Amino acid sequence: MVVPSPTSMIRTKKTKAVGIPTIDLSMERSELSELVVKACEEYGFFKVVNHGIPKEVISRLENEGTEFFSKNSTEKLQAGTSTPFGYGCKNIGPNGDKGDLEYLLLHTNPNSISERSKTIAKDHPIKFSCIVTDYIEAVKELACEILELAAEGLWVPDKSSLSKVIKDVHSDSVLRINHYPPVKKLSKDNLDPSKFQNNNNTIGFGEHSDPQILTILRSNNVGGLQISTQHGLWIPVHPDPNEFYVMVGDSLQVLTNGRFVSVRHRVLTNTTKPRMSMMYFAAPPLNWWISPLSKMVTAHNPSLYKPFTWAQYKQAAYALRLGDSRLDQFKLQKQEDNTHYHHDT
Numbered sequence: 001m002v003v004p005s006p007t008s009m010i011r012t013k014k015t016k017a018v019g020i021p022t023i024d025l026s027m028e029r030s031e032l033s034e035l036v037v038k039a040c041e042e043y044g045f046f047k048v049v050n051h052g053i054p055k056e057v058i059s060r061l062e063n064e065g066t067e068f069f070s071k072n073s074t075e076k077l078q079a080g081t082s083t084p085f086g087y088g089c090k091n092i093g094p095n096g097d098k099g100d101l102e103y104l105l106l107h108t109n110p111n112s113i114s115e116r117s118k119t120i121a122k123d124h125p126i127k128f129s130c131i132v133t134d135y136i137e138a139v140k141e142l143a144c145e146i147l148e149l150a151a152e153g154l155w156v157p158d159k160s161s162l163s164k165v166i167k168d169v170h171s172d173s174v175l176r177i178n179h180y181p182p183v184k185k186l187s188k189d190n191l192d193p194s195k196f197q198n199n200n201n202t203i204g205f206g207e208h209s210d211p212q213i214l215t216i217l218r219s220n221n222v223g224g225l226q227i228s229t230q231h232g233l234w235i236p237v238h239p240d241p242n243e244f245y246v247m248v249g250d251s252l253q254v255l256t257n258g259r260f261v262s263v264r265h266r267v268l269t270n271t272t273k274p275r276m277s278m279m280y281f282a283a284p285p286l287n288w289w290i291s292p293l294s295k296m297v298t299a300h301n302p303s304l305y306k307p308f309t310w311a312q313y314k315q316a317a318y319a320l321r322l323g324d325s326r327l328d329q330f331k332l333q334k335q336e337d338n339t340h341y342h343h344d345t
């Protein structure tokens with residue numbers, strides 16, 4: 001069932017109610033797949049309930065995050081600075097983007113996790129590594145389930161055409177744990193009403209879309225996340241520590257030939273409480289080609305994008321600023337005959 005969550009309901013100037021869809025995964029499959037497609041088309045964002053991920057899998061990772069971020073900065077820096085993996089503070093990405101946060105960015109490859117665990121959790125690396133791996137396995141399953149429902153709802157002949165990409169052992173998926181300390185100070189910047197709707201807050205994580213296929217997000221009970229509608233209206237997302245939010249990434253927008261939209265989002269900091277969020281960014285292997293699924297391309301609906309590999313897209317993303325529309329450089333001109341750019345599925 002898609003229900004607008006009351007706390008995220010806001011009214012536009014036209015007094016139209018907008019609410020973030022909530023999808024109950026215990027529902028009947030054919031109905032579910034339609035709801036997933038609808039939410040991905042309208043918002044590129046939805047909440048899932050009855051996801052089946054045990055509470056302990058989530059709380060163990062949350063406790064590890066709390067323990068890590070409560071260390072002093074010298075200790076945290078010993079985890080290795082984010083280039084791109086490791087510990088980062090204030091700096092987001094390589095091009096000068098700043099946020100009021102600190103984070104741990106980990107590749108989901110098991111060898112990479114066990115290596116990083118030795119510096120992140122020096123006194124219990126094996127336990128840390130198991131907790132991170134268990135969480136990743138659980139959210140990967142959830143991401144696959146959602147991608148299979150999406151494929152079913154789109155009537156793609158091979159239901160696993162999207163999920164198999166992130167199940168691949170060479171998948172380039174990433175886990176990020178963000179910690180936003182409370183920010184009280186009012187700077188000149190956040191008094192500019194053209195920039196932010198809530199001028200009591202500073203930007204924790206600037207506006208952007210995620211480049212990957214799908215993001216599975218979970219946070220503690222502290223809000224701050226906002227999503228942008230396709231009309232540019234910012235909607236606050238109510239925090240729910242027991243549930244997950246799903247975001248369509250740029251790559252899924254391309255795979256569906258623009259039918260699904262990657263959601264632009266940002267985080268405003270809280271003035272009193274720290275926010276902690278965990279994101280699993282489901283990505284293909286580096287050498288994997290991203291282009292619209294053949295089912296999504298017809299003579300009337302030609303391909304909107306030039307094919308590119310995930311490595312090429314990542315390179316483009318890392319060359320740009322956080323908020324840049326990095327898909328623009330892969331868009332095809334409308335008049336070109338581009339029906340042949342698609343995957344054979």
Ligand SMILES: C=C1C[C@]23C[C@@]1(O)CC[C@H]2[C@@]12CCC[C@@](C)(C(=O)O1)[C@H]2[C@@H]3C(=O)O
Nearest residue numbers: 084092093094097210211317318320321322
């Ligand atoms: C400024 C940047 C940070 C980012 C890489 C980028 O150059 C542009 C995209 C950013 C983003 C957003 C989603 C999660 C993330 C890990 C990713 O893959 O792309 C971040 C990158 C990052 O924080 O390093």
Ligand SMILES: O=C(O)CCC(=O)C(=O)O
Nearest residue numbers: 176178205225267277279
């Ligand atoms: O911290 C959050 O809630 C979202 C952060 C985010 O968008 C990101 O890390 O890509």
Ligand SMILES: [Fe+2]
Nearest residue numbers: 208209210265
């Ligand atoms: Fe994001």
